[in-house]
Amino acid sequence: MSAEVVAEKMRGEAVVGLTLEMTAYIEGRAAARETMAYQWMPAEVWARIRHRGRNSLGLPDAHGIPDLVPVARMRPGAVGRHNPRNAILANPVHDAHGEISALTVIDTNHPSLFDHALDHVPGMLQFEAARQIAMAAANASLGLDTNRMVMHQLEIAFEDFGEFELETIARAVAEPDPKEDGAVIAVIRITQGDKAIASGRVHLRVMPVDIWTMVQ
Structure with a gap:
């Protein structure tokens, strides 16, 4: 993997933010x-912002x-996964306007989606919820x-903090x-109550028919 700083956010003479361009390679090819x-x-500013928002x-x-709590998790195959633990959507609803919505399961013991302690619903979980609801x-x-x-x-744009205590719905x-023939564009929102905490678009493509698509 490579990461390159392409922009800096400054406050006075201090760097307070970065824009990174990152690439993951597999056997020398950009994947x-x-x-x-x-x-x-x-830390004190973070705490003040978090307390005010909560x-x-x-x-x-x-x-x-x-x-x-007990939920009706979606089948892994329906959301592009194999391992049932990695299927993080549950209780799906398909409304009359064609929108699919589902509860995002917050499992803080998941070894990769929660690889360190957090005080909010992480972006990585919201990435995966967006991908899975687009698949659904x-x-x-x-x-x-x-x-x-x-x-x-x-x-995806993160618009507000996601709180653990509130239901997180992927739509x-x-x-x-x-x-592009066979491809799909899904407009997604991640909501808590009436508020979107993230929104964006997912572009899906269909892999060509190949015997390896049948291998788990």
Whole structure:
């Protein structure tokens, strides 16, 4: 993997944020690229922002981890996964307008989606919820085989903190990509209550027919 700083965010003479362009290579070939903008702040400023945001939702300063409750998890194959633990959507609903929505399961013991302690729903979990709800929408709305689909591109903007104590719902409307036969564009939102905490678009492509698509 490689990472290159392509922009800096300054406050006075201090660097407080970076924009990175990153590439993952497999056997010398670029397999994935990501551009990410982020910034940091003193711990006391972070705490003040988090407390103010949580209090506005009627939540205490300190976050809590709700117990996992019984849910109807979606089948791994319906959301482009093999391992049942990696299927993180549950209780799906398909409304009259073609939107698919599903509860995002917050399992803080998951070894990769929660690889360190956090006080909010992490971006990595929201990335995966966006990918999976796009897959579910392509399956339910367009009848496509998600066993042969891959996420080709993801654009997402994080608009607010996701709180552990609130239900996190992934939503998507999928349409065929008018520029590419067999591809899908899904408009996604991750919501808590009436508020979107993230939104964006997922572009899915169908892998060519190959015997290896049948191997788990």
